[in-house]
Each structure stands twice: as C-alpha cells, then as structure tokens.
Amino acid sequence: MVIPVLIGMTLIVFFILRLIPGNPAQLILGQRATKESLEALTSQLGLDQPWYIQYFSYMKGLFTGDIGTSIRTGAPISQEIWPFFIATIELSVVALLIAIVIGMNAGVISAWFQNSWFDYTAMVIALVGISMPIFWLGLMDQWFFSIDLGWLPSTGRENVRDPVTPITNFYLIDTLIQGDFSQLNVVVKHLILPACALGTISMAIIARITRSSMLEVMRSDYIRTAQAKGMRMFWVVYKHGLKNALIPVLTVIGMQMGILLGGAVLTETIFGWPGIGRYIYEAINFRDYPVIQTGILIVAAFFVLINLVVDLLYAAIDPRIKYH
C-alpha cells in the first residue's frame, strides 16, 4: 500500500505544481531579468522540456536515490533537507506531547465531572483554542514572554551567538549526549513558545475527543461494576475508563502529528524555526519544483509511517484487534 500511495503523491504534487502560474526563471532572476537571461535559465533548468520528460527524469532520479537539486540555490536537496526535517520533528513531537498531556487530562476530568464548572471552563477554553489563529497567538506569546517578562527567547532553536554542535540534529538529544546542561536549558527555552503555540489547536481537539469518548465509556456497565466493587474513582477513570476510550483519541493523535508536521509553516515563520515547513514554503514562493516535490514527499512518507504505527498501537491497546 505504501509504495502506490507515495507514487500517487508524486504525480499529484508534480501536476499541481505545474498548474500554479509563474515561471521559476522569472522569480529567480527577479525584476531585472532580461529576455535573454530568462530564456537561458529556463532551458538550463530543463523547464522547456515537455512535462512527461520532466516527470520521468524526476522519477528516474527518485528510484536511483537522487532526490534532486534545488533550482534556486543549486544545492543538492539531500544535503539540506535533513536538518530542517529533524528540526520540525523535534518541534512537532514536543508540541504533541504538550497537547497530549494537557489535552487528555482536561478531557478526562471534564468527562468525569460532566457539567461541572471545570467541564464548562475547559471546553470553552478548548473552543477558543481551536479557533485561535497561530500567528496571533505566537506574536502575543513573544510579546508577553520575551519582551514584557524577558523569560524566554522569541525566535530560533538556539543561541546563534553560541550555537549547539549538532550530532543527530535533535538538539534535545544532542545536548544530552554532550552532557551540556546549560545548552540543554537554552534549547528547552527556545522550544517552549513555538511548541506551545503549535500545540494549542491539537490540545483543544484532543481534549474534546477525549471528553466525548470518555463520556461514552463512563456510561458502560463495567465501569459501574468497578465502582460497585468499591474501587477508587481515580483508578476507575484512568485505568478502566481511559484505556477503553483511547482508540478514537489515538486516531486523532496520529492525525494531529501529520497535521503538526505539515502545518508548522506559520509557527516556523513566526518563531524563525529552521524547519521543513518553511523550507517548502520558501521554495513555493520561488517555484523551486524539486524542493517542493521532495519536501512534500518526505512529509507524506512520514505521515504514512505514523498511520502505520497508530494501527499497530491499536492492537497493543485493544487485545480484540489483531493483525494477520
């Protein structure tokens, strides 16, 4: 299944890109472009070839392990893309963790004390969270936590005046391996604002899904039985209730990871985060076809992978689900 999905991806992306108006050569050369230089660049980039030749040479490259060269910078994509991709994964994972911890707990407690003031407050906050534009929230966070309070840095992944030495490009891991706790502190501080801003919407969605799934489970007979046995309510809710309410929540979490990965563009732009979203976004502005194609392909492949992991997790959580 995975391979056909990815090949379908390449086709769709390839054609949609070419439907966007705008000649890459014009965008690269800018306003000063002359007719001659435009023609020369267009043919140098191979953009004067028919579409099927362009597509086949792209596919041939992919199958031989060549993911292409940026037409704007001339740099091989394989060299540039990994640090961006990993930066985005680090950001998305932390954002998702924040969203899961807070969102799930809020959802569980709301369901437990349905129609209490906590329930109402949490769900109103969740509604606001879903509707909150990230760019606005991000700028407000920067203004409050960086400028007004001066607690956290507003942009970037690290202190550029004293950068982290990358090993895996996961800076949390790199600084731990190096045992450099002052750098770890700096890295964590840089992560907090963008991760919170990015995680807000997911947090709200997870909270709402957890609540509705829990409400259903909490009405079932075995919960009443557990309560009747005299088991403490906390364990009833978190052990018996949550475990059974988890399947839809897990589905949503899996989807959220994909959405965070692809949707980090705004967060990355506002927080100057050198991630893949911005890498692709910049490339779209310059119609840098190879970069856009490869970038989207990698994100898509990762999304497919996460779906696979989620499917496998279903079986781990619910013994009734088995894969043959």
Place this chain on the structure above:
Amino acid sequence: MKTNRLLFMLLGAFLLSMALVGCSKSGQDDQVDSTAKAGKKSFVFARGGDSVSLDPSEVTDSESENVSQSILETLVTFDEGKTTIAPLLATEWEEADNGLTYTFKLREGVKFQDGTDFNAEAVVYNFERWMNGKDAAKFPVYASAFRGFKGDETHNLQAVEAVDANTVKFTLKHVMPTFLKTLALTPFSISSPAAIDKYGEDYSGHPVGTGPFAFEEWKRNDRIVLNKNKEYWLEGYPKLDQVIFRTIGDNTARLNALMSGEIDMMDGVDPGNIQQIEADKNLQILSRPSLNIGYLGLTVTRKPFDNKLVRQALNYAIDKDEMIKAFFGGQAVAAKNPIPPAVEGYNDDVDAYPYDVKKAKELLAEAGYPNGFSMELWAMPVSRPYMPDANKVSVFLQSSFAKIGVKAKIVTYEWATYLEKTKAGEADSFLLGWTGANGDADDFIYSLWHKDNIGSLNSTQYSNDEVNELLTEARSVTDEGKRNELYQQVQEIMHDDAPIIPLVHTTPVLAARGDLIGFDPHPTGRVITTKIDFK
C-alpha cells in the same frame, strides 16, 4: 462534598503539570541571549529571506549581495552615504583613450582570507571567469553590464591585462560612462582564484575574499556566520569578532526578536511600527537615502492611454502627500521624476503636477472623455521597498481616480505572472517600481524607458524618438556635466509625455540596538559591517 474536594485536587495537579510542561525553567532570570558570550563581540543582523548564493557574481538578489559584501570586496566602491566612486581594492585609477581604457593601481600587501595574495593576476582571473561564462543564467549581472560574453558581437570588454603585479588595465570596445559605477557593484567582487579552483561548482557555498569577515558556516534558511578577518588590510578594523545574518520571515516577529535582544539590527521595518521603535530608548531607527521610485505605469499602447492628455489628467488627480502620510508612515518623499533626487542628473526644475481635480477633469474633457472611462489598475502581489503595501495604495488611487470620473478596477496576479504580463504590455495601468543598483541615471531611465527595452523592462511600451536619442547619446559621453544635462532634458520630455505617474521615493528603514554605532545606511541598500561597533 467528597467529589468537589477531589475535583480541586485534580485541578491542582492539572495546573501543576501545566506549569511544569508549559513554563519549565521559565522562572529563571538569567539573560536569554547575551551579546558578549565568552567575551566575543558578535553582531546579529536579521532579514526576511535567506541568501541564494554567496558567490555574488551569479545572483541578482540583495539578500545574497548583502552577505557577500562582508566577505568579498570590489576594486572600487561607493562613498559613505553617496553614490560617488571611492577606492577600495584599487587605490587609484586613470581613464585614457577617451574612456576606452582604464588602468587601476591595486592596494599592495592585501591577502585573501585563505592566505593567498591579492594581485593583478587575481583580478584578471576573476574577469576571465566571468567573460568566458557563456551563459546568461550563470553570470547575469556581468552579461547585462558588458552586454554578453567573450565572443558575442555586443560584448564590450575587449581585454583585461595584468600590467605588473599591482596594475590592471581594462580595454573597452565602446565608451561606457557607467564603467566605474559598474565595477563598484557587488557582483564584481574579487574572489580568491585558489578557492574558485578548489571548490569548483561548490564555490558559491565557500566564498573566499579580502573582506573584513571570513565565511564560517551557512545553515540554510537559518543563519550565515562570518568570523573576523584578523589580517584585514584596513588598520583597526573590523571592530566586531563575528557577524551573523539570520533569517526571520515575519516582520513583527523580527521586531520582537530585536526588542528582546536576540538580534542587533533588522531590515524590513513595517511603516506602522516606526513610531513604536522611535519611542523605545533601547532602539534606534536608521533611514537610508532613497534610491528608488515607485510609480503607476500607464501602458501607452492601450486606449485611452495612447492619449497624452489622459495620462496628464491622471497625474493631476493624485494627492501624493496624503498618500505618503497614510500608507508610507511618512518614510517617503513625493516623486515628480522617474529618478530619485540622490541620483546625479536629477532635474529639480521640473514642476510636479499639482493635485488639481478641476484641471484633471478639464484635460479629460479635452481628450474626449468628459464622463471619464473605465480601466484596470494592477496592484503588485508582493511588498517591495519602493512599494511596501501596493494593495492599499491601489485602493487609494482607485478612489482618487473616481473623483474625476475614472472607474478603476483593481486586478492582481502572482508575482512572476505580474511581471511577465506587464512587460508584455497587457495592463492598462500598473503599480511597479525600481531600485537603482549603481546609482546612475542610466540604470533607471535607459533600462525602463528606452525603446530597446520594450518587451523586456519597458513595461509602459513608451517610445519617444527624442528621448531614445538623448539616452543613447548619454551612453557615449563620459563627461559627467554633459551627461547630466542630457538626462535633465529627458526628464523634462518625460514629464510632459507622462508615461507614468511618479508616486514616491521611499526611504527604506532599518531598526537597531540603541548603542550600535558605525553603520552606514547606504542608499544602495548595502549592509556594510566593517565599521560597526557597540558603544
């Protein structure tokens, strides 16, 4: 009761976990970033986009050039704050044979950052690399300045020779009055021949020059790090140990980073934020003298703009001062000519079209449109230094034209299509502008209004025989006074022909830390780091 107590306990636990996750370590009051980490004096400049290449000869974008200027140097440069020529790698020069040969004496004892010598051979090597480029896409600025490459009929550079170790002689085929200003352009920076040989195709990621800072690291879309060139030829400079160019896409986020001290200087300040920055005593505003023009082009081949009276009428219909106050944050001057006042040859005797609705209506009636007409008004989809917010300006123009009975429909396309279509003369009227590269009138007027550039850069399709002749003549005269006279005549004719409505010359604004000194906000938009220091 029991439920309520439990609820409170859970709430407490929830809030605690939120505090732990959301704000861990945030309570510490240590400074987030410090300028003098380990005693190093570093300077962080933030801009909206990353460089494309660090070999300036192969690019045309200012984000690339602005970084190269710290690493590589040209033979001559511009004076501080002006567009007159000053020595840099060449200490003196001589023009001979009626402007067909130029002989440069090079600065002695200068070394490239890789330790090799800068000398006449190195200069010759660089120029031969460009003139044998054979590919307009590879060295675009060389190709347009010297009209092609070696072997092309139009190619204007006959020869570049090393007379002795520190003397270089250039021989031209035709007179080129802008020759010195051209050599001052960043794409003509001299690279280390050894480095070009060593890195080959990868040279654009490993530039080596004679500049005040040496290239250290480039993390694309994030930052470019340069370290002090300890062997720099100018005694006592540079003052900084490190220069970092950062990319932060959003204008407001960039300003936030400046206010929190993470960066030291930024470009692309929104006009709406200027007051706020001026009020902050930790920050300062630096304005560059204007070297651009933002205008509304009127395509003279389209009806009714083929009628001069119509074009003049539209010129009378706009209150530029009001527009500048409202949409340019006051950071612009009203334009009356197609070149900015900072350019030599600017004609200040031209009387600007006053704001006069009655006169505009009279002219329209005279032209046969007493009830006005309908037209398309194209607005650029992007922000440019000469036109930060084309959308708002177009709405302002629309309402101005409505007062004289002209109904304008606002149209926009994405940027590449916009440029292509305007060049092809498909717009009735269009917002556009130009930023001068070398500060010469030729770069503005010849490029945009000579008939040779119709289909290329002359988007209004304007062609006036007298203007064409004067512009061609100005290209063959090296006497500055005579050239300036010719350009002044052109401006008078163009004022009357009115192929455009000159709108504004904007003054691009930078914001910086209050204690930053030694920065020259040059009109060409350069980022010159040599003399920057902190008080």
